[in-house]
Amino acid sequence: MMWTETPESRDNQSGISLTTTDTNEETSISSIVWFRNNLRLCDNLPLRDSARRGPLLPVFINEDLSGTEPEGARRWWRARSLGRLDKSLSRLGAPLAFFRGDPAVILPDLAMQLKADRIVAMDAVDPEDRRIQARLAEALANRPVEIHRFPADYLIPPADLPAGRTSPWKVFTPFWRAAQSRLPPPYPLPTPDRLDGIPFQCTESPDDWGWEPKRPDWAAEMRAFWTPGEEGALNLLKDFLENRLENYAVGRDVPDGKTSSFLSPHLANGEISPRTVWWAIENSGAVGADREKFLSELGWREFSAHLLWHHPDLSTEPLRKDLPEMPWREDGSSLLAWQKGQTGIPLVDAGMRQLRRLGFLPNRVRMVAASFLVKNLLVDWRKGREWFSDNLVDHDPASNAASWQWIAGYGADASPWFRIFNPVLQGEKFDPDGRYVKAFVPELAGLSPRYVHRPWTAPSTLPEKAGIGEQSPYRNPVVDLGLSRKRALDAWSSLRG
Ligand SMILES: Cc1cc2nc3c(=O)[nH]c(=O)nc-3n(C[C@H](O)[C@H](O)[C@H](O)COP(=O)(O)OP(=O)(O)OC[C@H]3O[C@@H](n4cnc5c(N)ncnc54)[C@H](O)[C@@H]3O)c2cc1C
Known part of the structure; x- marks a missing residue:
């Protein structure tokens, strides 16, 4: 048939x-x-x-x-x-x-x-x-x-928690403690040996759905970098266990190179189950901070799903109903500069350009770039969430929405509004040589580590600065970091009366 x-x-x-x-x-x-x-x-x-x-x-x-x-x-x-x-x-x-x-x-x-x-x-x-x-x-x-x-693809299906509580969790630590008391998860099931399929011919094919971009072909680098599919996921997991789990707790914050697992797109597309990842860590014999930190990151994935399950409008409605809405600015040109990685703030731009090229940016840079949009530019977090949802290969509605709410101070267990990441200090701490920034912002290739995260401070006589023209955002970023920080804090104070 x-x-x-x-x-x-x-x-x-x-x-x-x-x-x-x-x-x-x-x-x-x-x-x-x-x-x-x-x-x-x-x-x-x-x-x-x-x-x-x-x-x-x-x-x-x-x-x-x-x-x-x-x-x-x-x-x-x-x-x-x-x-x-x-x-x-x-x-x-x-x-x-x-x-x-x-x-x-x-x-x-x-x-x-x-x-x-x-x-x-x-x-x-x-x-x-x-x-x-x-x-x-x-x-x-x-x-x-x-x-x-x-049950959904989690260590503990979101529908199963909170057991014995009257309301869902709002804070990660007790959530994860309760979740861990129900671990280990069941052992992963093996692949079936054979399937009794029926012969058929269908008229649809993913090749005809236009999911592969042609003109412009924005996925060229993604094709070279990623291997979507189950085999790619299992190879990546093996590589992570052998080469990166050790030192993960510290290394994950370093944006240059592969320091974390890079499993998120495989998990988001269900090419590997969280149970398989959990048991691989368990069976690797890893102990201590690296193991605990990695498992707790899986815990954040569980927590985000828990929040979305219990708050279906998480993508659009602040979890903290008691906090007033910020006076968000309608600033199309700054939003565009952020999207294109042209704000003039090196770490933010590197992350946003990496996002366009690879569909991915490391967690630390996600936090810095998101904080910059929401706090320094005072642009509504929902606009950032939407841009990420279109551009991340690992887009996950729960983790994305929960993380943006967390950054904006509206989420469960949120980073408070007054915690504003300083992208210069973050860059100097986690990318001290500027290798990550230079990989994605080649305009800055000639700058020494002293200036690479703050190019506008380099003396104009410096020959290194030659590649950065007068009109470059790296001489005049879209906002002054100090003034925009003060504006964000003032907005917060005025809302609180
Ligand atoms: C603004 C913002 C938006 C985000 N949007 C997404 C998203 O759409 N999809 C997504 O999977 N993650 C998202 N994250 C979380 C995190 O940045 C990524 O999961 C992580 O960078 C993926 O890299 P990795 O696989 O190497 O992570 P690892 O550090 O190796 O962690 C292992 C796994 O744990 C999970 N995980 C790690 N950190 C988090 C976290 N903070 N929250 C939830 N799960 C986590 C992921 O599934 C990840 O693959 C977002 C974070 C921020 C700040």
């Missing part, structure tokens, strides 16, 4: 129909396995469970009908990851079927046509995904198809 679009199929809401090559053949499968943010074979509960029940169809649905949703960088990543997942599933006997449209329409139609017993997926955490899953459940209400959802 094979998938084709037929004239009759247009009667279906989904516009697809199953035609068999042998018309007498009765089509019937056990499970439709709906892949979303779990693009892997290993430790994949829906896949593993379905594999032992009989014939199955693995499915991925492109839900972005307009093609205009943010997450451009993550879509690029996903296109690559899906290609690899399809190959891996094909090797086991069940290629991935691609569709485009509304899952709440496509999946029920598909289930009826295939006479599938069940649709299996992972629980969603993001509110939009939860809405889609709720609509799907409604659409299946009167049909003989069961929808089975497995």
Whole structure:
């Protein structure tokens, strides 16, 4: 049998129909396995469970009908990851079927046509995904198809906490203490040996979805730097354990080179499960500060999901309802300078240019760049959150929203408003030679460490300064750091009366 679009199929809401090559053949499968943010074979509960029940169809649905949703960088990543997942599933006997449209329409139609017993997926955490899953459940209400959802991809599924408490946690430390008391997580499940797939042909392919940029091709460096997919994730984890876990607690703050795990895009796309990462650390025999620090970073991922689960409007509404809104400035040109990495503040610009080139920037630089936008430029944190969501290959709605709220002082356990990162001091502390800054801001290549993070202070007679023209933002940054800091603190004081 094979998938084709037929004239009759247009009667279906989904516009697809199953035609068999042998018309007498009765089509019937056990499970439709709906892949979303779990693009892997290993430790994949829906896949593993379905594999032992009989014939199955693995499915991925492109839900972005307009093609205009943010997450451009993550879509690029996903296109690559899906290609690899399809190959891996094909090797086991069940290629991935691609569709485009509304899952709440496509999946029920598909289930009826295939006479599938069940649709299996992972629980969603993001509110939009939860809405889609709720609509799907409604659409299946009167049909003989069961929808089975497995716990979301966390060490402790957000729905399971807080157990025995009346309200969700607002502070990380007690949250993580309580979470740790429920660890270790179950051991990761192995990849199924084989899958009983059904032969089919579908009319959709990720190659036609425009997720790979062409003109302009902004993903060229990302292609060279990253290896999306499960194999890339496992190799990166091995490399991290062998070369970077030792000294992680200190090294993670150094932006030059690979000092942290760089696993975030793989985790955000579900190419590796947090349980696999957790057990790899456990089995590595690592002890002490490096181990604890790394596991607590995984804890922040859990905490962010906890916040989003209990506060579905986390992306737009401040968690701290008691704090008044800042008098945000509508300053399009400063926002643009920040987005393009042209503010004249070296560490901020390096981070923002790295973001455009690699879809990533290290945690320390994320904090500095975000603080600069929100506090020195007094631009609404939601604008920063949105820009990150479009440009990060590791975009995760929970971690992104929670982190921006934290920086802006509105979040749970937030950094207070008066904590304003000084990008010059941060640069001099964590990038003392200026190697990171120079890698992304080549205009500063000639400056010595003394001036590389504060080029506007270099004497104009200095030959090193030759490459920085009069009009360069590195002579006149978009804001004076001292004055803009004072403006932010004054705004805060006036709001508090
Ligand atoms: C403004 C801002 C926005 C952010 N947006 C995102 C985002 O969209 N997606 C995302 O995954 N992380 C986000 N982070 C958190 C953090 O910066 C990245 O997870 C980290 O830099 C990824 O690099 P890594 O994989 O090498 O991390 P490692 O240091 O190796 O940490 C291991 C894993 O722990 C998790 N983690 C680490 N730090 C944090 C944190 N502070 N909060 C939540 N999880 C964490 C990640 O899954 C990471 O892969 C954001 C931070 C800030 C300040």
